[in-house]
Every structure is written in C-alpha cells, then in structure tokens.
Amino acid sequence: MAPLLVIVPFFSIIIMNLFPRKLMQYTSFICLGFLSLAQTYLVLARPEWFWHKNVDLVDSMFSFRYSVDEIALVLLLCIGVVVFVTLLSARAMIPDVRQRVNFKNLLLVSLIGMNATVLVKDIFSLYVFIEITAVSSYIMIAMNKDERALEGAFKYLILSAIATVMMLASISLMLLLTGGTTFTAVSAGLDVAGRGLFVRIAIGLFLCGLFIKSGLVPFHGWLPDAYSAAPAPASVLLAGVVTKVSGVYVLIRLAISVFAFDNSLQGLLMFVGAVSVLTGAFAALTQSDFKRMLAYSSISQVGYIILGLGCATPLAIFGAVFHLFNHAIFKSLLFINAASVEKELGTTDMEKMGGLAQKMPVAGVSSVVGLLSTAGIPPLAGFWSKFIIILALWSAGRFVYAWIAVLASLLTLAYFLSMQRKVFFGKLKAGFENIRESSAGLIISQAVLAIITVGLGLFFPFIVPWR
Amino acid sequence: MTTRLVRSVVGLAMVSAVVSILIFRLNSPLAAVFELSVCAGLISVIFVTTISFTQRLTPEKLELRRKQRFDKYSYLPVVLLAVGILLMIFKPNPDFPLPPVPKEQDARNIIWHLRHVDLLGQILVILAGVFGVVILFKEPRK
Amino acid sequence: MSLEGAHIFWVFNIFIILLSVMGAYYIIATFNLIRSLIGLELLIKAVTLLIVLAGYLTGNEGLAQALVITLIVIEVVIMVVAGGIVVSVYRNNRTLDTRRLKELKG
Numbered sequence: 001m002a003p004l005l006v007i008v009p010f011f012s013i014i015i016m017n018l019f020p021r022k023l024m025q026y027t028s029f030i031c032l033g034f035l036s037l038a039q040t041y042l043v044l045a046r047p048e049w050f051w052h053k054n055v056d057l058v059d060s061m062f063s064f065r066y067s068v069d070e071i072a073l074v075l076l077l078c079i080g081v082v083v084f085v086t087l088l089s090a091r092a093m094i095p096d097v098r099q100r101v102n103f104k105n106l107l108l109v110s111l112i113g114m115n116a117t118v119l120v121k122d123i124f125s126l127y128v129f130i131e132i133t134a135v136s137s138y139i140m141i142a143m144n145k146d147e148r149a150l151e152g153a154f155k156y157l158i159l160s161a162i163a164t165v166m167m168l169a170s171i172s173l174m175l176l177l178t179g180g181t182t183f184t185a186v187s188a189g190l191d192v193a194g195r196g197l198f199v200r201i202a203i204g205l206f207l208c209g210l211f212i213k214s215g216l217v218p219f220h221g222w223l224p225d226a227y228s229a230a231p232a233p234a235s236v237l238l239a240g241v242v243t244k245v246s247g248v249y250v251l252i253r254l255a256i257s258v259f260a261f262d263n264s265l266q267g268l269l270m271f272v273g274a275v276s277v278l279t280g281a282f283a284a285l286t287q288s289d290f291k292r293m294l295a296y297s298s299i300s301q302v303g304y305i306i307l308g309l310g311c312a313t314p315l316a317i318f319g320a321v322f323h324l325f326n327h328a329i330f331k332s333l334l335f336i337n338a339a340s341v342e343k344e345l346g347t348t349d350m351e352k353m354g355g356l357a358q359k360m361p362v363a364g365v366s367s368v369v370g371l372l373s374t375a376g377i378p379p380l381a382g383f384w385s386k387f388i389i390i391l392a393l394w395s396a397g398r399f400v401y402a403w404i405a406v407l408a409s410l411l412t413l414a415y416f417l418s419m420q421r422k423v424f425f426g427k428l429k430a431g432f433e434n435i436r437e438s439s440a441g442l443i444i445s446q447a448v449l450a451i452i453t454v455g456l457g458l459f460f461p462f463i464v465p466w467r
Numbered sequence: 468m469t470t471r472l473v474r475s476v477v478g479l480a481m482v483s484a485v486v487s488i489l490i491f492r493l494n495s496p497l498a499a500v501f502e503l504s505v506c507a508g509l510i511s512v513i514f515v516t517t518i519s520f521t522q523r524l525t526p527e528k529l530e531l532r533r534k535q536r537f538d539k540y541s542y543l544p545v546v547l548l549a550v551g552i553l554l555m556i557f558k559p560n561p562d563f564p565l566p567p568v569p570k571e572q573d574a575r576n577i578i579w580h581l582r583h584v585d586l587l588g589q590i591l592v593i594l595a596g597v598f599g600v601v602i603l604f605k606e607p608r609k
Numbered sequence: 610m611s612l613e614g615a616h617i618f619w620v621f622n623i624f625i626i627l628l629s630v631m632g633a634y635y636i637i638a639t640f641n642l643i644r645s646l647i648g649l650e651l652l653i654k655a656v657t658l659l660i661v662l663a664g665y666l667t668g669n670e671g672l673a674q675a676l677v678i679t680l681i682v683i684e685v686v687i688m689v690v691a692g693g694i695v696v697s698v699y700r701n702n703r704t705l706d707t708r709r710l711k712e713l714k715g
Contacts, residue, residue, distance in 0.1 A: 132592050
C-alpha cells in the first residue's frame with residue numbers, strides 16, 4: 001500500500017498536465033489537496049495499511065523495497081499537513097495563475113520526492129530522491145526572479161550540490177567496503193568492517209553532507225538567505241518539511257539503522273546539536289528581518305533535534321522525533337504569519353512594524369501560539385517535546401548539554417517576545433491604518449496549524465502512553 | 468574574459484573525455500559511453516548556451532575589468548589540461564589483478580530489474596528539470 | 610578489499626583527489642558564477658570516477674554503472690537548472706560578477 005504514496009502522485013502529475021490551460025488551476029488545486037489530505041488521513045486513521053508486513057497485490061506488482069516504521073509514519077504525516085498548508089497559502093500569495101500552476105507542479109514533484117525519501121531502503125535511492133526534492137526547491141526559490149531570491153537559490157544550489165558530492169563519495173566508499181547499497185547490506189558490512197580509517201572517512205563524509213542539508217552549524221550559510229529570500233509559499237515548504245526530510249530524517253534513519261551508533265557518533269551529534277542551538281539562538285537575537293530571524297530560529301530548533309538524537313536513549317529519540325513534528329507544524333505557522341504580514345505590508349523589516357494585532361487578529365493570536373510552542377511553554381506541544389529531550393539528557397547524565405538546552409530555551413523566549421512586541425503589539429505605526437486581515441487561505445492554514453499545536457499540547461499525556 | 472570562460476569549458480570537456488577513457492579501462496563500457504556523450508557533449512552545449520545568453524559586455528566594462536583584475540585566473544585551464552595529459556601517461560596500466568567475480572554484469576538488466584526505483588527517480592528529475600526550464604528561461608515580459 | 614588491488618586504488622585515488630581539489634578551488638576562488646558551475650562539474654566527475662572504481666574493485670561493475678547512469682541524468686538536470694538561474698541573474702543585473710552581487714549578507 002505504501003508505494004501508492006509515490007505512484008499515485010506520479011500519475012496525477014501526468015494527468016494534471018493534460019488538462020487545458022484554463023482548467024489547470026482548479027484541477028491542480030483539487031489534485032494536490034486531495035493527495036495531501038488523503039495522506040494525512042490515512043496515516044492517522046489507518047496506519048496498519050502501511051506496516052511492511054502486509055505484502056498485498058500492489059507490492060507484488062511493483063516490488064518497491066520500502067520500509068515503514070513509526071518514525072516514517074510521523075514524517076509522512078508531517079509531509080501531508082505541510083504540503084496542504086503550502087497549497088492553501090500558495091493560493092493567496094501567488095496572484096499570477098500560470099506561475100501558481102507551475103508552483104503546484106513543483107510542489108507535487110517535491111511531494112513525491114519526500115514521500116519516497118521516507119520510504120526507501122537503499123542508500124543510493126535515498127540520494128536520488130533527496131536530489132529530486134532539492135532540485136524542485138531550487139526552482140521554487142528562484143521562481144519570482146528577483147535579485148535576492150536568485151542569489152539565495154544559487155548559494156543553496158552550490159552548497160547543496162557540494163553536500164550531494166560528499167554523500168555520493170561516501171556511498172561509493174561504502175560500496176567498496178561492503179559490496180552493496182541496501183540498508184541491510186551496508187549495516188551488515190559496517191558491522192564486519194569495524195571502525196577502521198576508511199569506515200570513519202565514509203561515515204564522516206556522509207554526516208558532513210547531511211549537516212549541510214539540515215542547516216547545522218558550521219554549514220548553515222545558505223539557510224538564512226534561502227529562507228528569507230524565497231517567495232512565501234516556498235519558504236513555508238522549505239522550512240516546514242524539505243530541510244527536515246532531506247536532512248534530519250535521513251540522519252535519524254541512518255544513525256539508527258545503518259551506522260553503528262557508538263559513543264563517538266553520539267558525542268559528535270550532541271556537540272554539533274548544542275553548537276547549533278546556541279548559535280541559532282544568539283544570531284536570532286540580533287536580526288531585524290522577520291524571516292531571517294525565523295531562519296536562525298530554525299537552525300536552533302534543528303539543533304535541539306540533533307541533540308536529542310545524539311543522546312541515543314529511547315526516550316531521547318522519541319523526544320527528537322516529536323520535536324521534529326512539532327517544529328514542522330509551528331515553524332510553518334510562523335512562516336505563514338510572516339507571509340501574511342509581508343503580503344499586507346510589503347516589507348519584512350521588523351523595525352518598521354508595530355501594533356499589527358489590532359488589525360490582523362488571527363495572525364496575532366496564531367503567532368503567539370507559535371512562539372510559545374517554540375520557546376517550550378506549557379501547555380503547548382513544544383513544551384512537551386523540549387521537556388522530554390531535556391529529561392532524557394538529564395537522566396543519561398549529560399548535565400552540561402541539559403543546561404545548554406534550558407539556557408537556549410530562555411534565549412528563544414527572549415527573542416520571540418521582543419519580536420512579538422515589535423511586530424504585533426504596541427502602538428500602531430503610521431501608514432498602516434487600512435490594512436486588512438489576510439485572505440481566506442492564509443487564515444484557514446494559520447488557524448489549522450495553531451489548533452494542532454494547542455490540541456497536541458493539551459492532549460498529549462492522554463494520547464501517548466506515558467512511560 | 469569570455470575567451471577564458473570558453474577555454475574553461477573546453478578544458479572541462481577534455482577532462483570529461485579523459486575520465487571517460489579511464490572508466491572504460493575499468494571495465495565499465497556503458498558508463499563510459501554515457502559519460503562521454505553526455506558530459507563531454509550535452510553539458511558543454513548547455514554551458515555554451517548559458518554563456519551565449521550572458522554576453523554583451525560593453526567596452527567600458529571590459530576596460531575596467533582588464534585594469535582591475537590581474538590575470539591570476541588565466542592559468543587555471545592550462546593547469547587542467549596539463550594534469551589531464553600527465554595522467555594519460557598512467558592510463559595503460561598493464562595488469563588488473565583482481566579476478567572478476569561472476570555476478571550480474573549487464574547494467575541494463577540491473578537498472579530494469581533491480582533498481583527500477585531509481586528509474587522512477589530519473590523520470591521525476593527530468594520532469595522537474597522540464598518545469599525548471601519552463602519557469603526560468605522565459606523572457607520577462609516588459 | 611584485497612591487497613593486489615590496492616596499488617591501482619591509490620593511483621586512481623590521487624587522480625580523483627586532484628580533480629576534487631581543483632573543482633573545489635574553482636568554486637571558492639572565482640568571481641564568476643559560471644566558473645563555479647564548472648568547478649561543481651569537476652567535483653561530480655571525481656565522484657563518478659570514485660563510484661566506478663569502487664564497483665570495479667568489488668566486482669560489481671553492473672551496479673556501479675547503473676548508479677553512474679542515474680547520477681549523470683541528475684547531474685544534467687542540476688546543470689540545466691543552475692544555468693537557468695544564472696541566465697535569470699544576468700537578465701536582472703547585466704553582470705555575473707559576484708563582487709557586484711553582494712545583496713544578501715551571509
């Protein structure tokens with residue numbers, strides 16, 4: 001059943017593009033909406049369709065080697081939700097119809113790429129689909145062709161391609177060492193090969209490539225430029241899922257299933273995670289552009305996830321995956337806030353804004369929800385995931401890292417509060433009297449995401465069996 | 468400036484040819500043919516097309532550039548060619564002492580049966596590339 | 610990995626490392642956008658050669674060729690998209706000089 005997640009969208013691209021020009025905007029909207037909603041619904045309501053024990057008719061026809069477990073399910077859910085939200089925001093933010101259809105096509109291609117990345121069981125196929133997602137996001141960033149967007153896209157392209165080259169070199173070294181490229185072959189081979197010099201070089205190269213793709217320090221140079229310069233729906237998609245799936249998820253999958261998860265790897269991950277958390281938080285304090293600040297905040301949050309991953313106890317990994325999901329939700333929410341602000345005001349410079357909450361209540365409330373969740377304030381969902389990570393770090397004896405995590409949480413609260421004060425509350429600046437609330441698509445998406453955050457936070461102890 | 472760029476592209480094509488011959492010596496004829504035809508051919512065409520779209524430096528700019536920039540970069544393509552020629556000497560390695568293990572050797576079979584996921588990936592990438600060309604290469608309407 | 614294949618491995622390795630260093634140098638040390646693309650191409654070629662070498666040394670030439678063919682297709686698409694971006698940059702600015710394009714701060 002799971003291969004359908006890849007094959008059905010693929011056929012729908014072909015079908016979608018066969019329609020005449022005039023109908024295309026409606027059919028593409030319907031197709032994408034249906035696919036993303038169906039994905040969300042199926043993961044939530046019928047997860048047993050996805051477990052890889054059932055080998056039914058579809059599987060035997062295509063013999064797609066895939067694997068689905070809990071982590072993959074969470075990611076599929078993320079992808080479904082964020083793609084749907086991006087679709088809604090695209091309707092509002094891209095006025096030109098032809099460009100919107102192009103964007104939706106690219107969105108569909110990246111949907112397929114991300115679904116397949118989550119599902120495959122082979123390192124090289126993983127690379128292929130990461131690359132597909134990356135190519136579609138290069139084009140999406142560069143779509144409006146204004147100067148900053150093109151420069152951001154080019155920087156992203158070069159750095160991402162360098163990451164690709166590193167990953168490929170590592171794949172070939174692993175081919176040399178183990179004789180195969182599927183996960184099982186590679187992990188068996190790496191167990192046999194031990195920890196010699198070549199194995200370390202191979203794993204190190206792959207990790208460097210993944211660090212570049214997830215935007216961890218010191219390879220985060222492309223992230224603020226790409227996030228802030230991209231057109232708004234592309235920013236939502238990028239920040240919400242693309243970085244997570246093609247960077248962080250692959251790290252989690254490989255660290256758990258393929259590479260032997262020993263102390264040096266854990267130590268490295270925790271160190272890089274902690275450095276990213278602090279750097280992102282400090283840099284976000286000094287930003288005056290809304291989207292750039294959100295980008296640095298993303299770097300910080302991804303650092304949290306990696307910190308949790310590096311700790312390697314089951315509780316920590318659970319916290320990391322949960323934080324990944326939460327971050328996808330609330331970061332998309334914040335970026336849609338930024339999008340609606342940008343659309344109404346025409347600028348993203350925070351120094352020029354003030355008192356918007358009187359005119360844009362939905363944006364104001366949902367941004368408060370988003371920021372509180374990022375900073376980890378109860379009873380929102382972000383609190384639970386951060387709390388679990390800190391708890392896991394403490395109980396594993398890594399006190400320094402736990403303190404760093406708590407400190408960064410306070411920093412997060414600080415910069416977000418200052419952002420809130422500047423942008424949404426306070427006095428209404430001159431010239432902004434006649435702005436309205438943004439259009440329906442943005443309102444719905446903000447409301448949905450905020451509700452998810454609040455709901456998950458409130459009901460979390462009841463849904464998940466509390467160990 | 469432009470002749471140096473074109474020289475770089477030609478250097479790239481020659482390096483592609485050298486790499487392709489090396490691949491052929493490593494018992495991989497299919498990959499060698501692909502590498503030669505695509506990288507030494509198609510990609511050079513793409514580069515020359517891109518360069519031709521971005522020409523037209525006015526004479527003042529040329530003068531400015533010539534005065535500002537010392538010719539530090541002009542030796543790079545020459546170094547490239549020299550390295551390529553130097554390593555062609557290494558090429559006729561007489562002995563490949565590893566005995567070939569009798570596994571499935573024909574790459575075409577492997578792509579079709581074993582790795583059809585990658586095939587789907589290739590089709591998707593080409594689709595994405597087509598969208599990219601449609602979006603990015605359009606003349607802006609003035 | 611047997612010991613007789615080791616010396617071939619090292620000879621080819623030197624070539625590969627040389628190619629990749631040259632590619633990286635091109636990307637970093639140039640002020641022209643197109644030249645950084647050429648450097649990227651060189652890096653990808655180095656990795657291609659590495660994959661084929663790995664396939665040869667383990668006897669898996671078919672698999673390595675399949676990987677290389679997929680990789681070449683992806684590489685072409687990346688170059689086309691990069692070319693599109695470069696052309697758009699040129700149409701906006703009339704220059705390809707990175708010294709003049711410093712819009713965004715790192």
